[in-house]
Amino acid sequence: MSERTDGTKGEVSVYDVVIVGGGPVGMGLAIELGQRNVSVCVIERYPEPQPIPKGQNLTQRTTEHFFFWNCEAELRAARPTPRDAGIGGMTCYGKLLTEYHYDWLNRALVRDYYYTANERLPQYATEAVLRKRAGEIAAIDIRYGWTCTGAEQDEDGVTVHAATRDESASDTVRGRYAVGCDGSRSTLREAAGITQTLSDHDRLMALLVFRSTELHDLLERYPGKAFFNVLNPELEGYWQFFGRVDQGTTWFFHAPVPPGTTKDNFDFAGMLHAVVGQEFEVEFEYIGFWDLRFAIAERYRNGRVFVAGDAAHSHPPYGGYGINTGFEDARNLGWKLAARLQGWGGEALLDSYDLERRPVFASTADDFIARFIEEDRAFLATYSPEKDREEFERHWFRRNEGADEVAAFEPNYECSPIVSGPAGGVCSARGTHLHKARAGHHLSPATLESGTNVYECLGQGFTLLTFGGCDADAEEIRAEAERQNLPLDLISQSATGPYEARHVLVRPDNFVAWAGDEGKDGARSLVRAAALGDGGG
Numbered sequence: 001m002s003e004r005t006d007g008t009k010g011e012v013s014v015y016d017v018v019i020v021g022g023g024p025v026g027m028g029l030a031i032e033l034g035q036r037n038v039s040v041c042v043i044e045r046y047p048e049p050q051p052i053p054k055g056q057n058l059t060q061r062t063t064e065h066f067f068f069w070n071c072e073a074e075l076r077a078a079r080p081t082p083r084d085a086g087i088g089g090m091t092c093y094g095k096l097l098t099e100y101h102y103d104w105l106n107r108a109l110v111r112d113y114y115y116t117a118n119e120r121l122p123q124y125a126t127e128a129v130l131r132k133r134a135g136e137i138a139a140i141d142i143r144y145g146w147t148c149t150g151a152e153q154d155e156d157g158v159t160v161h162a163a164t165r166d167e168s169a170s171d172t173v174r175g176r177y178a179v180g181c182d183g184s185r186s187t188l189r190e191a192a193g194i195t196q197t198l199s200d201h202d203r204l205m206a207l208l209v210f211r212s213t214e215l216h217d218l219l220e221r222y223p224g225k226a227f228f229n230v231l232n233p234e235l236e237g238y239w240q241f242f243g244r245v246d247q248g249t250t251w252f253f254h255a256p257v258p259p260g261t262t263k264d265n266f267d268f269a270g271m272l273h274a275v276v277g278q279e280f281e282v283e284f285e286y287i288g289f290w291d292l293r294f295a296i297a298e299r300y301r302n303g304r305v306f307v308a309g310d311a312a313h314s315h316p317p318y319g320g321y322g323i324n325t326g327f328e329d330a331r332n333l334g335w336k337l338a339a340r341l342q343g344w345g346g347e348a349l350l351d352s353y354d355l356e357r358r359p360v361f362a363s364t365a366d367d368f369i370a371r372f373i374e375e376d377r378a379f380l381a382t383y384s385p386e387k388d389r390e391e392f393e394r395h396w397f398r399r400n401e402g403a404d405e406v407a408a409f410e411p412n413y414e415c416s417p418i419v420s421g422p423a424g425g426v427c428s429a430r431g432t433h434l435h436k437a438r439a440g441h442h443l444s445p446a447t448l449e450s451g452t453n454v455y456e457c458l459g460q461g462f463t464l465l466t467f468g469g470c471d472a473d474a475e476e477i478r479a480e481a482e483r484q485n486l487p488l489d490l491i492s493q494s495a496t497g498p499y500e501a502r503h504v505l506v507r508p509d510n511f512v513a514w515a516g517d518e519g520k521d522g523a524r525s526l527v528r529a530a531a532l533g534d535g536g537g
């Protein structure tokens with residue numbers, strides 16, 4: 001691996017994949033590919049991660065990615081808050097110091113369905129972990145301090161033009177494929193002619209980063225909480241949102257502000273005091289602004305160019321879905337690109353990236369984030385303790401009882417053409433967490449006869465789990481994999497398994513491709529899961 005920051009020119013360097021954007025999603029994709037011996041060039045504009053705390057809530061599914069990227073321990077160690085401090089959330093009515101509040105985004109509800117526990121740390125700390133891990137992989141070449149200035153593709157690959165940020169040097173690299181992970185204003189996406197659909201909520205939002213030990217002292221009444229969502233009746237369902245950056249000192253805050261607000265014409269300290277419900281000392285470190293909107297690329301692939309993360313989709317930072325969705329893009333696309341490049345995956349496999357991931361984001365935006373805003377808006381317009389305290393409290397505590405949507409957020413690919421899903425299934429972010437193996441759904445962890453968790457046995461290819469001694473059927477599936485030159489590990493258990501199926505075929509990204517009892521069905525599903533085509537790309 002080399003890290004290039006000079007303007008040295010020479011022959012055009014050629015890679016399997018060029019990734020534009022080395023933020024968390026781009027670097028995660030680079031690791032996913034590099035660990036599979038796919039040569040990667042990453043073009044990243046910033047020599048160091050930008051010190052703005054965002055993307056902090058990492059789900060259990062995301063920390064599974066870090067386990068497979070061999071840097072989970074480093075991620076845990078980078079957390080700036082003590083292990084016993086708690087990383088839960090809370091929703092409050094009117095102000096932070098209120099009698100009306102309930103737990104929010106309680107990820108502990110689904111802990112048993114994932115191999116690893118969730119985590120919380122600023123995105124810049126996450127990026128530092130990923131940068132270090134990528135630097136250990138020989139197949140990854142990182143160009144820090146460079147930006148993409150344009151790109152064009154032909155039938156054999158993609159040529160990407162780059163320049164240093166000060167425009168003192170330029171260079172050209174080429175990849176058999178290219179992936180834009182360069183944010184919501186993606187240069188590569190625009191060069192590839194991939195358009196976006198925008199849903200603008202016409203709201204200017206402020207992002208504040210500030211220091212206040214006094215606020216920490218005030219909020220000690222809420223132990224175990226690291227982020228706070230305040231519902232202000234005047235804001236029509238849009239949130240005022242606090243989060244801890246560390247334990248005791250630094251905070252971030254998102255909130256709507258009037259159009260035309262600047263750093264110099266608005267009383268930000270007064271706004272914070274009003275939201276908290278009490279004055280406290282505050283020292284600002286950063287004041288910035290962003291537009292509240294949803295955006296989704298109209299396709300995630302155009303020829304040999306793909307988009308992932310914010311280049312493919314963006315939404316308000318409500319509920320911590322953004323960075324986690326981007327990491328799932330990286331896992332989904334990474335194994336499929338590697339399969340195509342290594343000759344055992346077909347073009348339909350690459351097409352499935354869009355067919356699986358786009359509907360999941362659309363569902364995330366509509367079924368969770370936008371719905372949060374609409375339901376909060378309706379509640380605030382209808383009930384208040386000033387109008388009718390008894391009626392307000394009855395409906396407030398009803399919201400409390402069903403407040404956590406964590407259990408319902410279960411992204412799945414039931415209608416994917418490369419899984420043997422149910423008739424009439426859809427790809428969606430909304431589902432049900434079950435230990436039963438279901439085609440298109442995430443595999444639940446389980447302890448094997450050896451005492452080892454199945455997640456410690458999953459490799460880079462497909463894995464066939466066989467229970468109840470059905471070795472003849474398993475052999476039929478294994479033989480088909482060998483005929484197709486498809487990587488398949490076989491794990492055979494004599495006892496009946498926890499997945500309510502004799503056989504479970506697991507994809508490289510830990511989603512179930514097929515679950516059933518017949519070997520012939522499994523062999524057919526294996527071919528379908530790889531979407532076998534005409535060899536390498």
